[in-house]
Amino acid sequence: MLQPVKEDTPLHVEDRMQNKTEPAEPLLKVSNLKKHFPLTNVFGRPTGYVKAVNHVEFELHEKETLGLVGESGCGKSTTGRTLLRLTEPSDGEAIYKGRDIFKLNDKEMLKMRREFQMVFQDPHSSLNPKKRIGSSVEEPMNIHGIGNKNDRMERALDLLQKVGLREDQYFRYPHEFSGGQRQRIGIARALAVNPKMIVCDEPVSALDVSIQSQVINLLEEIQDNFDLAYLFIAHDLSVVRHIADNIGVMYLGYVVERAPTDELFSQPLHPYTQALLSAIPMPNPRIKKERIVIKGDVPSPMNLPSGCVFHTRCPHVMPRCKEDVPALEKKATGHFVACHLYD
């Protein structure tokens, strides 16, 4: 049985003390997150911004899976990368156990990365092709100074077994594995430092459908065994429905609706969510459901519409939608929506 890493750090000690007094705090609370990428002309002068993430807020609790869904380009992957500070935020805060991770210095952030890990969409490009997979799994432990050489090897071998690979595959190279196996290696690598939260960025979208369910089942299994929280980013609503406790729907860099999974699927409130759900094929072709077709293209993130960003495509648009930005407000237990229809 794989044991959690025993090594202690000042961060862990501090957090345990804090948990004694504030047990109800979410693991992660994100408020008003923005990420705007500056654009420049050939002379290097600023010409505008690509507004990838404009207003993201959510809470993630221990052992919870929060799905983040939306069309390609809606800002969900940028949100995940910004939380790990693989790209720096333009504004907002992300409180993890009482500390704003956007305000940590490099040394503090290195310690924090031990608690936050990421599983990437493309398992091939996230592994060094020149390294044996055992070394790749051990690398995060090396970076964080966990254990000695033998401890690290023993843990890597344990992790490989835990994700469904064999110990003798420790010495093989990434090209010797299938896509599904490489994603298992990516998951083992993320687990190496015993994190509390993993950002899963489209972890199954590059895999064959037959392999997707195996990897999803593995993620669920290790979530139970390692007490993990997931921020699960995907465009496939069927996959997210299977794994997520709560779902946030994103459109043009905004979370427009967030609700417990069953409630979101049975009672979607935002017109965009309603259209997304209506496009999911029914398993039984005899059951007909009306598809809501959203007209027009997604506006450019360089030139966002005024008011509600969905107003250029919304079938229920009202005059005030073009002026006022709707706030994400609670409408039922755990159900938040940003739409003037519910004011």
Ligand code: SF4
């Ligand atoms: Fe549609 Fe207005 Fe609601 Fe936006 S605020 S989703 S435009 S009804």
